[in-house]
Amino acid sequence: MAEAFVSGTPRVPSLTPRAAESLRGLIERRSFWAVFGLLGLFAGVLLMAPTVVVLITSFTSGYSLKFPPPGYSSRWYAALWNESPELIDAFVLSLKLAAIATGVSIVLAVAAALALARRREAWARVAESVLLSPLMLPALAIGLSLLMLFNLAGTGLSFWTLVIGHVAITTPYILRTTSASLLQMDGSLLESAHSLGASPLYVFRTVTLPLIARGIAAGAFIGFMYSFDNVAVSLFLSDARSEVLPIRMWHIIESNLDVRAAAVSGVLIAATLVLMVVMERVAGISRHFR
């Protein structure tokens, strides 16, 4: 450029090497952002689309899952509320199961995290990863193996065998988030509380618990949702009388594709959205996914 000014005669607009280079740079930059922008946008739309499609379908006035629906009404929500005691029962059972399993898991996992999380010894790290291992095991294998155990022990299946299976798969989530918040805690707070003569229980109640409560809440929420949604373990461990909601839904979708499945989905999506926004405010759950 400078050279062009010095010589005083404007160059013909054919591309100088430098202009060609800047054009190449422009194409290079544009192509990068175009590819990344389009793929990223596609991924964003893809994440949302199925949820939106189900919500729209659930308000259909027709008898099938045609999309777009021929007309709109809330009849399937009404049918769900008025004529589907078996779905309501399954929903209540799933809530009860998830609540009990999460409650037991909180006690087991928080206690274990208090004992292990802040220890640096190699065995403590190994113990913690062993206790976290159900996260990686196929849940179906856990379900099958527990079924064999209960058969061998001759206890048969009941609501409580289902609870045991769900505790096994939800504890790792709570253990993970609780350990993470214990690790972030400032150790000198504990030191000063102890040196000022507070008893271990008092320290836990007034110092530790308030600091890790958000981590426990986040893990409990994730564990609860996971338990509520689980099919693989429930499939093996539920007795004939206790059919949980996801399995009921699985049967409906597999057999006659009843539109009530869309209405149930609508209720679940709305509940998840509300709970998630609340939990994000209360416990900042999104931090625990990363």
Add this chain to the structure above:
Amino acid sequence: MAANASTARSASALPLSLPLGLFFVAFVLAPMLLLAWVSLHNDPEMTQAGFGQYAKFLGDGFNLAVLGNTLWLGLEVTVLTIVIGFPLAYLYTQAPGRWQGPLMLLIILPLLTSSVVRTFAWVVILGRQGILNTALLDLGLIAEPIKLLYTPGAVAVALAQIELPLMVLPLITALMNVDANLRQASLALGAGHWRTFWQVTLPLSMPGLLAGSLLVFASSVSAFVTQTLVGGGQQMFMPYYMYQQAIQANNYPFAAAIAMLLLVCVLAVVVAINALGRRSKGFVHG
């Protein structure tokens, strides 16, 4: 002195890990050992011990095809989630702060939504009267609805969508940890956006990419609900095969052998990826 006191205190806290430890031994470890033991019997009545079930599985073309299909599905889903998940994670880290909150909710919401509901959504989308068939018919590209549901591609696409957050979240963490100055330096020195991506950003985000691949692979090979509902009865994957052999055929040793093989495959992938992860971490910090 303080260190001693704190060691003593954490030693006193140790019994707190007992309840979970005992629960784990009784209801995770013992059942897994039982599973391995049951799989080592040649007949459903479990009278004769031996490697018969494994020999039967590995010596039969149909069984091997089921195993191959399952592992191939895991690989396909992992690659698909990387291709669309990486740009999304990258855009997230480059987005202005006020966009990141809503974007994060967009990524996490599907993860928390019931997987049965998400699978059901794909049944609606891919069905004969679904949105895709309707759109293709309206555009005049097809004369009558085509079969989309119950095809191998459908399972991979649906699972890729369902597992996408598991890839995007670790990638976001990894990308956030990449020093922005390195990218700026590379651009300022004239490397260009593509070259900077391939030679700076991608290698430095490798730990996140591997962590995401691990999660996506492990969950998609054992995604029982999506595999059965979107795949239909025509395609057999390991989880359903295991369920069928245990509950319908009452052949527990064979079901246990299928479970063990699936377990071993997942663990092998975990070990391989962790080994790669250690090397890539050396690369990042060294």
